[in-house]
Amino acid sequence: MSDVVRVRIAPSPTGPFHIGTARTALFNLLFARRHGGTYIVRVEDTDTARSNKEFEADILAGLAWLGLGADEGVVAEGERGDRGPYRQSERSERYTAVANELRAKGLTYPCFCTPGDLDAERKAREAAKLPPRYSGRCAAISADASAARIAAGESAALRFRIKPGVVVIDDLVRGRVEIDSDALGGDLVILRADGTPLYHFTVVVDDADMGITHVIRGEDHLSNTPKHILLFEALGVPLPKFAHLPLILNPDRTKMSKRKSQTALVDYRAEGFLVEALVNFLALLGWSTGSEDEVLSIDELQERFNLEHVQKAGAVFDRTRLEWLNGQWIRRLNNEELLVRLRPFYESAAADGTLQRAATDAEIVALIPLIRDRIPLLSSAVTLTDFLFATALEHDRAALVPKRWDAATTLQALAAARPLIAEAVGEGEQPLLDAEDPLEVQLRALAESSGWKSGDLFMALRVAVTGRTATPPLFDSMRLLGRTRVLAHLDAAAALVSGS
């Protein structure tokens, strides 16, 4: 394998960037990096009815965000490389030319069957419990006869003759796989009646033209690989190596789908998953290092990646595990990096009205040490700290009274704590973080002299001041909030409790 490695990811812009495509792209990139090869992005948009530019833009943006932008081929800004074009919609002449080559070799024939004919044939075979398969009835039409029919204006698809025999796939993941070409469904349409090419044909032409050495793709293509091999042979070009990756599965172990799982990459991004976590997680879905290391950067993954450790069985997408990894990566980011990641979430929360105003960088920086260990997702930061950006709180009356307390005790405690807080808390201070907070000392003393558990006192204050039962550390939160709002919230809470 001393030859130059060239691999590719060939997304089809028929939907938003799919998490499964992301993983295939990642494996290709990892393999290329590991072997000093080239990683190519090609857009497979021959299905004009289902492809569109918005999806293509989404896919390219997603790849770029993940750090999986192309070395060669299609990137958001255009194309790079001299073996293009890299968009199938721009390669029509090439497909036509190659089809003509095959035609000249006598390896194809025009097929005049209409979709209706084929449908009827398929149904008949199904009813007879026979595997669906094209009968090849147009194969026997003489060249003169078909030329005459075409001249008469009849349209025809172009079929590639499937050579009888057993096709051997030497798969890098699965080993030797043999498939009888008889099971391929008969002669293959490579050009529609309107002259546009079909996937199995374009993929082979492109892989050949672009000098792809390793085809690394999902297992769902394994059964179709013999068609590709036959086409490569017909073109007289060397075969690439194949490596079929296990499928990513829904929890019910079917192929991961939009219906049953969240598959759009943008949705994960919007929730606040880090690229580091997504890449780490995806790499470990169907591949392992062979060691017990699990939290790995893309650089570490690149160093270790190999096809030998690729799993053969499908892997269920375990979102809980992704969230754990996300937490791991959030904790590994330094303050500056975390600020950059967090900022857009505060901005969009302000824009959509979730928060009354956006947070300043200084505010986010002050918050980071308080929330870093508490957010599984970047978006969790906003909900965890929303009280800091609100002028009034919507208290939950039931939550205001600690479990072991009654309303009277709560009122008494809030009243007793108020002057201490008014004295100790300034107007929007920095958190004291690990230092012992003098207010805490005073309030503990208050609790003790009043016969309360300090935990109950703190909980009453927490809910009064933040409106929540789960918050960042209480005293730091109060300092961030500032005296005026703390006291206002305290009074509002007391009013609510006394009214109940």
Place this chain on the structure above:
RNA sequence: GGCGCAUUCGUCUAGCGGCCUAGGACACUGCCCUCUCAAGGCAGAGACCACCGGUUCGAAUCCGGUAUGCGCUACCA
């Protein structure tokens, strides 16, 4: 229906004939820490290695069969 692939704790996986009375991680349970929630630490529970045969002194690991699951089977990609 045909063809193909797969099968180790709920999930992701380690394992490549003896180190396995099967290891790790997530999730789960308990304890510790603790102002809440987390994070972190410790401990625990959880897999007759799908099943049945065979090879071997010895099998999760090799071979055969069965079962189950999944994938493919388009003038979709």
